[in-house]
Amino acid sequence: MAGAGGRQEMLTPDRLSLLRLRRYYAEQYKVWKQALDWTVCLYLIVPALVIGGGLYIEWLDQLPAWSLQVPWTMLPVLLFLYMLLSPLRAFVEEADKLFLLQRPGWINRLRGWGMVYTALTDAILYALVLGLLFPFLTGVLELSAASLLWCWLYTVLVSLLVKVAQRQWLEGRRGWRSKLAVLMVQALLGAIYAVPLAVLAYQPMWQAGALLVVVPLLVAVVRSRLRSRGSFELDMLAERSARLFSTSLLMSQVVENRQPLIKMKRPLFFPRSGRLFKSQDGGAVLAELRIKAFIRSGDKLWTWVGFISLSSLALLALPPLLRCLVVPGFILLGMYWQSLHWKVWTEEPLLKQFKWEERTLRRGRALSRFWMIAPATLVWSIVAGMGLGGAAVVWLPAIVLLIWYSSNRTALKRAD
């Protein structure tokens, strides 16, 4: 529906579903575009695809020894957990309460397209999973291609059955008795999925029989959903969280969204509210507050420590010279992540209410970035120096830190 007020087609539920789907993808594109900039692509995704693709091609020729130890028969359990945890789309919005809710035909049509969309996207996902695992499932478990095809179809149908049944009867229950009942029904649904797969995995024709049982069940729950009106609020909440899933996933790395387990009266770090910098200009104060907020935040600090630890372990696995080439990449990634944190932190209402000068913000950002990334730079360069051996463990970190210091001095001068 374009914005012009001239001649336009009136809306239909089908067009509205399409509009909402388009908008959903536009939103997701925007979110992921912000997160996946060229540094992430260059240092994470492209190498992962190249290395992963090469390894996978090797496995196609010869199965790796570890694949024989993997309990592939547990795959249905993982798929069933996905069914329970992933949403059933409904394409409804909160504003539908205003007038669309009185048009059950419209709401049902939106829900109907939501079910079709859910089934299609899940079908693609399950095809990808089973397709990627094809060499192992056929090689280790000795399943035939026909059998895998039936498993895929059965998974797609049961997945929709589980999601619709959950929305209609299980979600939004309160109280321990209800929750216990929900668990029992979920266990029953799990059995409906896993038992036929386990028993009939090597007999595709019998699996076809299992489909004959599941299809009428699915038809019955879908019809029940299209007849009922009670789940609008659940549909709306599920739709909202589906829309915000990518954002919350990405932002969870930079925004505090969990309640701390232990609430403390005083901070563990810097408990006396002491200064970090001699200088007390606006930029230094901002840098100090930002560093303190980061260290005291818990989640973000541990993510940062985890990143430094894992990346250092990854460095150890590389040849000595390659380590030196990868360190700048890690520093760039660290800078990118810290810049996201800075962006979110400076958007906090308390900070935004003060009119910070651009110069102050630039100085605060550069100063805090220097001190937050310096420890990581030191650790990575020591690991790289260890690879080269001898005194490199000392001079390499010294050189890297000197470069880091110089580049930040330039940034600070530019900020002033």
Place this chain on the structure above:
Amino acid sequence: MDRTRHNNVLTVNLREAGYEQGKAVIRNVQLQVQSGELIGLIGPNGAGKSTTIKSILGLMPYLQGEIELGGANRRYAYVPEQPVLYEHFTLWEHLRLAASAYGIREEQFEERALELLERFRLSGERHHYPVKFSKGMQQKLMLIIGFLLEPDVYIVDEPFVGLDPRATGDFLELLEAERVRGAGVLMCTHVLDTAERICQGFILINDGTVVAQGGLDEVRVQAGSSSDASLFECFRRLT
């Protein structure tokens, strides 16, 4: 309240309603709204007003009872406390969607929508996003949608929260125009002095059930208050 059923635009008989079967939040809530009547739904926080409204809208998972819409179109318009609007639709597109949902033909829609926007001096904002409007303007938009669809009853939840006196006055004027057209209004509010001034009848809810209803005189009797007691005094006695 002496009511003739044929004139009711909303008849509610809720035996029980809640978020879960067997765990009722409200019980025995009976109310009627007649054509051209403004009824105030009043009660303290947590008394069950929102649950009553949600039940009427069909949003409660557990409900035993009947909700009957009357009037020519058997339609309601809902104006929530916090306006909910489509984030990515312009004002014009909101109206178009409402018209589409109710099968209003394109030519008829354009004529009526343009006339309404002109009347409410919103032609200049036709292609603006209403989510960026002030709360007063957003509520005005919801009433304009109502004008377009000609509902038989308005269900209005806490309309005065966050409105300045001028916006409150504008809102009440629009609502009055609809009441004069013949629409009934069920308005949930905490602003008792305004309610006392504009409502023809009241339903007082406490602890999930109706404790008094009728005109102000009837409420005074049910509250055991004096004949000149204000609605506020009756409210204090009953809740």
